[in-house]
Amino acid sequence: MKKVSDSTVTRLSLYLRILNELNEQGLSTVSSEELARRGGTTAAQVRKDLSFFGTFGKRGLGYAVPDLLERLRAILGLGRHWRVALVGAGKIGSALFGYQDFRRQGFHIVAVFDADERKVGQWWNGLQVLPVEDLEDVLRAEGIEIVIVAVPAEAAQGVVDRVVAAGVRGILNFAPTKLDVPPEVTLKSVNMTVELEGLSYALSNGERSGGKRRGTRADRS
């Protein structure tokens, strides 16, 4: 597989969501034009994005919704369950833990950690909050593949180092700080303050509408 840009992958997620809706509505085919309209991009972009992975459409007809849906799920690696751990049982961690969309897409949070002994031992929907001391052991024992980091900025790099040492190769970070990971690990960060500051900038300078893509953004490693 060639090199696919990050923005292309982000748009695939987007197309996937739209296809899910179309599929529920019983639509059987969709054109790149329609997909683009619903996704806020262009028809050429849609076709180019998809063409990186194969030729899924029929000329003159468009794309078969259920087929394209399945293809995209496969491309994105969503045809399976992912075992996820959450580090940080504070406000944000709690919100993420309850976020239904994650589970719906196959991301299952199977362990929760916190450094605060008042949080450790609490039951969260059938899961007991574990002490962060046990991090490496549990990550390995549970076969965790993705870790969500929702700890204070000062603690984030330390957690990430331990997570990486335990062999985890995918990290989603919510701490507002730059993190270093080795090249074999994929790190994505969500930084809400940066977005708000972007709004502040736009409002202060009479700018036009939003930035690039939808959704949160990735991190430079």
Next chain:
Amino acid sequence: MKKVSDSTVTRLSLYLRILNELNEQGLSTVSSEELARRGGTTAAQVRKDLSFFGTFGKRGLGYAVPDLLERLRAILGLGRHWRVALVGAGKIGSALFGYQDFRRQGFHIVAVFDADERKVGQWWNGLQVLPVEDLEDVLRAEGIEIVIVAVPAEAAQGVVDRVVAAGVRGILNFAPTKLDVPPEVTLKSVNMTVELEGLSYALSNGERSGGKRRGTRADRS
């Protein structure tokens, strides 16, 4: 002011955070090289980003930390308070409401709305959750400039339309759906599921580290 790319603005936020740290540590000057190292970018990029807004450095010396800090705050429109409303008092709304970083950067949540009558009337840290019916009236009466949308995807466009109609020009969206706003309104979206799917893609295809930016990502309008 010329056209400044979205990624430049995002990096300014980043530099600002780093400068805050340097300033607290009592550092008086910093080079583009050092700023780049801490921010995970390049020295040329730092200088280019800053050069869009003026010439803040001294050749041979670098940048004066307190000065550059103040300049960036001014550029980003952070030398003031922003009045913010939160729509959606669920898990995510609650986490955002308690997020200290927002207030620290001058974003003050002064109103909270929800459609669920069981939530309406609750007291949140001295603020009573208001019925979403009162949205337009309160936004105008309170002089709200930025609205954070944390409602289910199906409800988001409706909320956004009303918010726009009430004259608000900055929206931060957490609902995982594409939203349309008129060009004079700036919309940024945070989509955590897209990030997780990006991880899934990377892990499934043996990719290297993260995507572009840190922090959440903006939305194409």
Next chain:
DNA sequence: TGTTGTGAAGGCGTTCACAGCC
């Protein structure tokens, strides 16, 4: 006829390299 798939062109952000100052 209608819509895809794709090489070519275009636009934009990043990197380079060096002149300009402190």
Next chain:
DNA sequence: GGCTGTGAACGCCTTCACAACA
């Protein structure tokens, strides 16, 4: 001498335009 500021080169992503074909 050291580091910034910046025009030019570069590379990548997006857009164009059209041949291919159901």
